[in-house]
Amino acid sequence: MQAGRQVATRGRWAVAAMFLTNGFIMGSWAPQIPLLLPRHQISEFTLGLLILGLGLGAVAAMAVSGGLIARHGSRPVLRGFAIAASGTLLAVVLAPNLWLLAATMAVMGALIGCMDVAMNANAVEVERRLGRAIMSSSHGFWSLGGFVGGGVGGWIIASQGAVVHAALVSGLALALVLAVGPRLDGAPPVPRVAGTAGQKHRHWPRSFTIYLIGLMALASMVPEGAVLDWAALYLARDLGSSVSTSGLAFAAFAGSMALMRFAGDGLRNRFGAVVTLRVSGAVAAAGLLGAAFAPLAPLAIGCFAIAGLGIANMVPITLSAAGNLPGLGAGVGISIVTMMGYSGILVAPASIGFVAEHIGYRVTYATLALLLVGVALLARQVAAADDRQVH
Structure with a gap:
C-alpha cells in the first residue's frame, strides 16, 4: 500500500x-x-x-x-x-x-x-x-x-x-x-470486453451528460478568451487608460487565476467539486459584471482579477468530471470536453470582437457573465469529479 x-x-x-x-x-x-x-x-x-x-x-x-x-x-x-x-x-x-x-x-x-x-x-x-x-x-x-x-x-x-x-x-x-x-x-488500458467495449471506447458516446459538461467547459473558456484578447482594448477605448495600464487587465486576470489554481485542489478536497464550481462561477460572474460597469480603469483591473479567481478552477473541475463519468473511459470523456472547451478559444476572439463593435464591450462582458452564472446553476453535473474510485 x-x-x-x-x-x-x-x-x-x-x-x-x-x-x-x-x-x-x-x-x-x-x-x-x-x-x-x-x-x-x-x-x-x-x-x-x-x-x-x-x-x-x-x-x-x-x-x-x-x-x-x-x-x-x-x-x-x-x-x-x-x-x-x-x-x-x-x-x-x-x-x-x-x-x-x-x-x-x-x-x-x-x-x-x-x-x-x-x-x-x-x-x-x-x-x-x-x-x-x-x-x-x-x-x-x-x-x-x-x-x-x-x-x-x-x-x-x-x-x-x-x-x-x-x-x-x-x-x-x-x-x-x-x-x-x-x-x-496511471491505470493500464481497460481490456475490450464483449458487451462493454462499445461504450467504453466509443469516440462519440451517446451520453448527454458528457456533452453538457463540454458546454460548461466552453462557457468557462469563452470569457477567458474574451479577457485575453479584448480587455486591453476595452480599457483603452471605454475607460481611457494608457497602453501600459491597459495591459494590466489580462496580467491581473492571469496572475490571480494561476494563484487560485494552486489553491483549488485544497478547496475541492474540502468542499467538493459541486460547491467549488458553484461558488467559482458566481465569483467569476461578479468579477466580469464589475469590470463591465466599472467607471475607472483601476477598478476594472481589480474586477478582472476577481474574475480570474473564479474562472481558475472551472475548467479543471469539468475535466475531472469528464474523466470520472461512469461508463466512459477517461481519455474519451476528456477528449470530448477538451475539444468542445477549446473550440471556444477559436471562435471567441473574432466573434466577440464583432459583437463588441456593435453592442459595446460593457454589454459584451455583462453577457459573458451570464454564461458563468449558467455554469454555476449546472454545477451538479460535475458531481462525478469527486468519484475517484478506479473504474
Whole structure:
C-alpha cells in the first residue's frame, strides 16, 4: 500500500512536470508569433489564418486522442506525444516557406492538443490513486510554464535570435519529458470486453451528460478568451487608460487565476467539486459584471482579477468530471470536453470582437457573465469529479 502511494506521488509530480512543459512550449510560442510576419512576408490576415490552422489542428486531434488513450493507456500516449511536441516550436521557426509553415503549425497544434488530452487523462488517474484532487494545481503548473516561457522568451530572442530561442525551448522541453516520463503513473488500458467495449471506447458516446459538461467547459473558456484578447482594448477605448495600464487587465486576470489554481485542489478536497464550481462561477460572474460597469480603469483591473479567481478552477473541475463519468473511459470523456472547451478559444476572439463593435464591450462582458452564472446553476453535473474510485 505504501509503495503504491509513493508511486502515485511520483506520478503526481511527473504529470505536473508535463503540464509545466506544455505551458512552457505555448508560452514560448507567443513571442515568436510577430516574427513570422517579416520572415515570410505575410500580412496579419494571413497570420491569423495560420494561427486558426494551428487551433483547428489541435481541436481535430483532440477528437480522436481519447481512443488512443482507451486502447493504450494515458502513460505511453502522453510520453509519445510529449516527446513529439517538444520539437514543434523549432520546426515552425525553421520552416523555409509558407506552405511548410502552415503544415508545421497544424502539426504543432495537433501534437500539443493530443498531449493536452493525455496529460489531463493521466491527472484524473492519479487523482483516483491518491484519493484527492490534483487537477487544479496541475493546471496551475501549466500557467506557470506559460508565464516562464513568455516571460523569458522575448529576452532570449532579442539577445540570441529566434532560432537559438526555439532550439533552447525544444531542448529543455525534451530533456524534461524524458526525465519525468518513466515516473508517470496511471491505470493500464481497460481490456475490450464483449458487451462493454462499445461504450467504453466509443469516440462519440451517446451520453448527454458528457456533452453538457463540454458546454460548461466552453462557457468557462469563452470569457477567458474574451479577457485575453479584448480587455486591453476595452480599457483603452471605454475607460481611457494608457497602453501600459491597459495591459494590466489580462496580467491581473492571469496572475490571480494561476494563484487560485494552486489553491483549488485544497478547496475541492474540502468542499467538493459541486460547491467549488458553484461558488467559482458566481465569483467569476461578479468579477466580469464589475469590470463591465466599472467607471475607472483601476477598478476594472481589480474586477478582472476577481474574475480570474473564479474562472481558475472551472475548467479543471469539468475535466475531472469528464474523466470520472461512469461508463466512459477517461481519455474519451476528456477528449470530448477538451475539444468542445477549446473550440471556444477559436471562435471567441473574432466573434466577440464583432459583437463588441456593435453592442459595446460593457454589454459584451455583462453577457459573458451570464454564461458563468449558467455554469454555476449546472454545477451538479460535475458531481462525478469527486468519484475517484478506479473504474
